[in-house]
Amino acid sequence: MHNNIELYIQALNSANCGIIITDNLQPDNPIVYCNKAFENISGYSYDEIIGHNCRFLQSQDRSQPERQYIKEAISEGKDCRVEIRNYKKNGDLFWNELFISPVKNDDGIITHFIGVQNDITDRKRAEHELREEKSSVERKIQERTKELIESESFLSSIIQTVRESLLVLDANYKVLSVNNHFLSSFKVTKEDTVGKNLFELGNHQWDIDTLRELLMKILPTNNPVIDYEVEHNFPYIGKKVMLVNAYRIEFEGQYKDRILIAIEDITEKKEIDRRKDDFLSIASHELKTPLTTIKGLVQLLQRMKPDGASEKYNETLDKVSVYVDRLNILISDLLDTSKIQSGNIELHLEPFDIDKTIRDTVDNLSVSAPSHTIELSGTTNATILGDELQISQVINNLISNAIKYSPDSNKVDVYINRVGNFVKVSVTDYGMGISSQDKAKIFERFYRAKHIQKKFPGLGIGLYISHEIIANHKGTLWVESEVGEGSTFSFTLPIMKNQ
Template identity: 65%
Template sequence: MDSLNKGSFIFSNQTSEQDFELMTRALDASISGVIITDNQQPDNPIIYCNAAFERITGYKRKEIIGHNCRFLQKEDRSQKEREILRNAVADGKSCVVEMRNYQKNGTLFWNELYMSPIKDAEGNVCYFIGVQNDVTRRKNIEQELKQHQDQMERKIEERTKSLRESEDYLASIVATVRESLVVLNPGFNVLSVNDHFIKTFKVSREETENKLLYELGNGQWDIPALKELLENILPTNNPVEEFEVEHDFPHIGKKLMLLNAHRIELEGQFKDRILIAIEDITDRREIERRKDDFLSIASHELKTPLTTIKGYVQVMNRLLPENASEKFKTVLQKTGIYITRLNNLISELLDVSRIQTGNIELHKEPFDFDKMVAEAVENIQSVTKTHTIILKGSTGITYVGDESHIVQVINNLLSNAIKYSPEEHQINVYLSRVSDFVKVSVTDTGMGISHEDQNKIFDRFFRVGEIQQRFPGMGIGLYICSEIIKNHGGTIWVESEKGQGSNFSFTLPLN
């Protein structure tokens, strides 16, 4: 009997695993996007998505997990359907909506969303499942059918007339664009180039137009990277933006070019033509390299004398006479504080230099993630008298990564939260495990960041205009945080409303 029960258990367990694997494959084979959100965690984060959801939205799984579904609406937040979704989540009910969403590259698509709650045995809503379909084509057809046939014909006539009248005007614009423009046919023969191309690459129209691109200048344009772009990448990924090509031209020297390529998918006269915009970034990249070299050299040169000064200040503190005046003690204390600030600034510049040269080193070791976050919070709290930092949640995992670098990220996010919320007095830190990721969020109720600035907040040396006027800094802290998280295979982002605070979050993969 015992043997029979044991065998039944093994069979049942194997059957369950097979059923789960079959279900997962079925979901990934579905043409509908499927997500699951965790209603038990703050902000209802996404904990599962299938392959169709990635394909429809253009985001990778690591960029999806941990986010609230609203990130798909980007700045388009005035849709009434958002209120319907919020009410359905609050009431634990199902709903069906059609709303405007945006792919990672900014492309609009209409989403038909079916959302239903998943409840436990006591009737509590634990999760929500959402099934979405891209109904953009149907919406476009519906909109087109609403327009009267006469209006359509009139618009076509007006547009045709406008295009004819503006042909010379458009041609003059192309001629004056400060980028080299090339038009190719499907066989990669050059149909036309603008004046900037002629001037930059020192060729004539006679030896360029109606010639195979690869044969220009006695084979100077027979560039492997360019062939890869045109023959392999562009046919499957249209358009291609900011594709770097470096080539040593015999007559004009080495050039670093940034290419944007677009295949025109029209019928008729302009079918399958290819447009290439070429930006010469040789000089710009050299300036950036010299700037990085200067930062590296300056930081290293400043580090040595600063360390010596710091040592002298420490000696002065130890040898301070008992009868020293309070004014002298205050000056010495402030000197130590400013030396520490300067030392931290130089350390950040050195980090930027290492990142730019690819020399950032990660020393990955297993460590208690929850303990690391708690200690980081405790250290910041010990030197902060104006704010209270509240830590909630846990992961219960041992993470393999560079502990000191991740602590640097948490310290920077906490310091920024305190710095940019001078009128508020509470910072919230939430720690959680979301699917096979660990997630950390730092939330303040301070100044907030505009949607326009959120797209640049992690760029090197970027600072928001009004913040730059009120608070000192160089705008490299968040850039360093972003690079550290990226080097761990994770994602960092910000959600914020102007005047309503900010929520900085990052996820790190557990695998």
């Protein structure tokens, strides 16, 4: 039987169409399986897909009527076929022909849905072009010719004035053209550059195995090179850190298949970031020592209260202790941020019971936040290989945020379950929600949404730390939210093998 399952999985992974399976018995129908073709179509890896609802592929394009058709079909347990706009991980639009079928058990209960997906972008494009050509072939040719002439002149002006170094390569990585910013930035001439192979420029500063491999994949796969850092001692300009982005560009006729490379000098930015990180690290360490002393003195005062001390005296001392604890947590977060940035954060990997860790964290928070009901549901019976203290810190951060940013609600839901080979943990609040613009940056260091900066104190590092901790544990952390309708933060963690 085991061999049969492996055979079926191998067959599914050999299919050209994307195949996913969702668990209808779990809230929000999470994806519990996907084949290789689905990873290729969407651009996401298996680990990034598991646990999500299929709608994440529509990104912010949520007004499509097809979404309602899918929702109704799932609600009614019917087959469904739609053609819907989806978006790859890199943001590229693709048209998806989606077939959905329910799977029932012996009792007639729908336990899963199977989705079969085909990328029909080329077909859609061909249909659109055919409609255009049928309308007026002659007019299209004339307009296109005029557009190309104007575009060439317009783009040439932009390329020469843009404040970023740009190169255009042919399929053999020979430099066809460069803009003035490249020439001035690297203090070279066109004769030094145009007509030469990219990997032979200067003192072979671009001849890096990993960069060469990425560039060689651009034309056959259309996968861009995104934010690749090159630190090198360049001829004429010295040691610099350059950020490289490269894309495939297609022109008609003789200019087909070109590579556009954009190079940005981030040396100064990296140095500023380093200084800022050094300051954070030094300041946090320097503050930690006197704060620990103050904490000890406050505890000593609490134990040595004078006989007949007034109630105001006791309350004041207790408030001092509370605020010292808050300051201690803030400094600890700053130290964590500094460690993450410098790559010095340590992972103490030990097997632990994730269900117990979450229960203990929820129990502790329930005591410290009696104004909110934290409802825990679900179970995994799973063991995680990781740093239990750090995972507890993530859960603490997410639930604390849920309480903090839902002042008009008194309930937080925590749900845990298995999805494939992962544990999924979701924290749902019923507060103010998050806008799409803020969702894109919410896990960045020190980022805080504008509308909450004045209302709620904080530095915007809790979610950044949580995101990095989960990433270091080979999991993913994401948020689903609508303004005014609350938020759900979810993360996955791989389950230890042999379970």
